[in-house]
Amino acid sequence: MFISSAFDGGNIKVLAADNPEDIQLEIHKDNQSDFYQWFYFRMSGALDTLCTLRIMNAGGAAYADGWNDYSVCASYDRDTWFRIPTTYENGILSFDVEPEQDSMYFAYFAPYTMERHADLIADVATSPLVMTSVLGQTLDGQDMDLVEVGYGAEGRKKIWLCARQHPGESMAEWWMEGVFDFLLDGDNPVARTLLDKAHFYIVPNMNPDGSKRGHLRTNAAGVNLNRVWNNPSMETSPEVYLVVEKMRETGVDFQMDVHGDEALPYNFLAGFESIPNLKESQQKLYEDFEALLCLQSPDFQREFGYPKGEPGSSDLKKCTDFLAHEFGCVSMTLEMPFKDNANLPDELFGWSPERCRHLAQDCLRSLAQIVEEL
Numbered sequence: 001m002f003i004s005s006a007f008d009g010g011n012i013k014v015l016a017a018d019n020p021e022d023i024q025l026e027i028h029k030d031n032q033s034d035f036y037q038w039f040y041f042r043m044s045g046a047l048d049t050l051c052t053l054r055i056m057n058a059g060g061a062a063y064a065d066g067w068n069d070y071s072v073c074a075s076y077d078r079d080t081w082f083r084i085p086t087t088y089e090n091g092i093l094s095f096d097v098e099p100e101q102d103s104m105y106f107a108y109f110a111p112y113t114m115e116r117h118a119d120l121i122a123d124v125a126t127s128p129l130v131m132t133s134v135l136g137q138t139l140d141g142q143d144m145d146l147v148e149v150g151y152g153a154e155g156r157k158k159i160w161l162c163a164r165q166h167p168g169e170s171m172a173e174w175w176m177e178g179v180f181d182f183l184l185d186g187d188n189p190v191a192r193t194l195l196d197k198a199h200f201y202i203v204p205n206m207n208p209d210g211s212k213r214g215h216l217r218t219n220a221a222g223v224n225l226n227r228v229w230n231n232p233s234m235e236t237s238p239e240v241y242l243v244v245e246k247m248r249e250t251g252v253d254f255q256m257d258v259h260g261d262e263a264l265p266y267n268f269l270a271g272f273e274s275i276p277n278l279k280e281s282q283q284k285l286y287e288d289f290e291a292l293l294c295l296q297s298p299d300f301q302r303e304f305g306y307p308k309g310e311p312g313s314s315d316l317k318k319c320t321d322f323l324a325h326e327f328g329c330v331s332m333t334l335e336m337p338f339k340d341n342a343n344l345p346d347e348l349f350g351w352s353p354e355r356c357r358h359l360a361q362d363c364l365r366s367l368a369q370i371v372e373e374l
Contacts, residue, residue, distance in 0.1 A: 001049075005041040008113040009170075011214030012041035020051045027057060030215040032222030037061040037262065038168030038214060040107040043099070050098045053106070059091020062216060066262030067093055070339050071350055073107045076100070081110040083340075083350045109260065109338050110353050112164075112173040114142070114212045117205050120177065121145050127184045129195070135242040139220040142208040144242050149183050150199035153250065157198040157374045159367070160247060160255040165225040165239075165319065166217045167210030169260035171336045174353035176204040176258070178360030194368045201250060206239050226257075227315075229322035240319075252327040253374040256363065257319045261335040265342040266304045267359060269293075270333040272324035274309030275316075285330045285370055292369050297362035299341050299355060306335075330374060334363070 001020065005012040015024040029036040039055065058067055071083035072095050086095045097104070124147055125132045135144040150156065161179060163172035183191050183200065205211060209220035218224050221236045232240035261268075271286050272278070293300045314321040324331035336359065340350035349355075 001043065001045040003041055003043050005039075005214065007042075008115055008212055009111045009214050010040050010042075011036075012039050015056060020046060020049050023051055023053045025053060025055050027055060027061065028214070030210070030218045030222060031213060031220060033215075033218045033224075035062045035215070035217040035224075037063060037066070038108050038216040040105070040111050040214060042103060042105050044103045046099050046104070047102045048098060048100075050096065052094065052096050055093040057091075058088065058093035063262035064091070066338060068263075069265065073110055073350075075105045075107075075110075076103070078105055078111070081107070081352065082348055108168060109170050109351075110174065112170040112205075112211070114205075114208055117145075117173065117208070117211070120173075120180070120204060121147065124149075124180050124184065129184060135246055136238060138209045138239060139236075140209040140212070142212070144208070144239060145204065146246065147180075147202040147204065148200065149180075149202065150195050153199040156196075157253040157371055158201065158251045159198045159371075160201045160203075160252050160323075161258070162203045162206050162243065162255065162319070163258040164204070164211065165206040165257065166259060167205075167207040167213075167219075168216035169336075170211075171260045171338070171351065171353070171356045172258040173204055174356035175334075175336070175360040176202065177353075178357030179364065181357060182361040182364050190365055190368050194364065194371060197371045198254075198367075201246070203243055206243070208239075226319055227317045229319050230316045247323070247327070252323055252329045252331075254330045254367065254371075255320075255323050255332070257331075257333045259333055259335050260338055262338050264304060264335070265337045265339045267297075267300045267334070267336050267341060268302065268305035270306045270320065270335065272314065272321050272331050274311055274314040275321050275325040276312060276314065277325070278311070279328060282324065282328060282330060285373060286332060288370055288373075289330065289332070289366055292366035293363060296365050297359055298344055299359055300362070301343055 013026040067088035073081045075081045131148045228237045320331045320333045337351045
């Protein structure tokens with residue numbers, strides 16, 4: 001039996017694998033950081049063998065509360081990811097499996113590799129509505145891809161969509177696939193009317209290095225990108241620096257920063273209500289969008305989420321607050337669960353790539369109803 005993670009996005013360390021009934025594993029920390037929680041690995045040579053796998057350092061993970069009521073994602077083909085029963089006790093995450101094939105994969109959430117990212121960019125680039133460009137390179141020398149969708153920016157609202165500042169939150173890039181499916185569907189009348197009014201600037205992956213390295217939350221230098229927006233640098237956070245420079249060139253009327261939350265089993269938004277010089281009209285459009293999304297998607301809700309910030313208490317190091325303050329735009333963070341949507345559970349798949357795609361399309365339908373007011 002072999003356990004490996006030496007591939008795109010992989011992360012696991014094998015402590016003991018001699019006994020299938022007591023396979024002991026450990027998650028590597030992000031480079032130059034104490035963050036860890038993302039795992040992704042392959043087990044081979046265990047066909048029809050009952051195996052007990054235990055992640056021994058789960059209790060020290062960045063968000064250990066996220067393990068409660070969590071179920072590991074598993075796949076044979078890396079296309080369909082299903083959930084398997086999981087327990088978390090005494091700081092150890094455990095699950096039993098009897099593989100039906102020689103090779104089986106396990107992950108914190110359905111992975112979105114840099115290879116799939118490359119395929120996505122190549123695929124959407126074939127559309128006449130799309131222009132792709134590279135803003136610059138990351139610390140590991142990977143490209144920072146920007147995808148523009150529309151008929152031209154002149155006279156249209158500037159819509160920015162960014163995902164995966166935290167690389168382990170792979171649901172964010174699955175969400176991006178739903179965005180492209182919606183906008184590039186020539187038979188979709190909502191997409192056509194939306195593109196008449198808006199030009200999209202899309203960064204499907206804000207953190208290529210962390211994604212490829214198998215990080216949870218940081219880039220190659222151990223920097224949490226969502227804590228440097230008011231002062232990024234090419235030396236330690238080129239990903240944010242390059243995007244902010246492009247935003248200053250284009251302007252921003254609306255932006256969504258797409259994430260995943262380890263602990264809360266819901267989809268929800270976080271806004272910018274605590275920024276200095278908050279405009280009433282700006283806040284109203286955010287609340288209108290949130291209400292519209294509730295009507296559009298049974299997978300979205302407003303009851304559970306992060307506490308509202310007090311006026312003037314904003315953290316301008318964060319993307320949503322910084323952009324709302326800097327551009328006076330409607331700005332928001334979308335959070336999706338690693339677990340499942342507790343209001344609409346799916347026992348077999350939990351929160352899944354397919355549901356991420358559907359939620360993205362509901363977000364765009366909601367945006368279409370307020371875009372003229374931006």
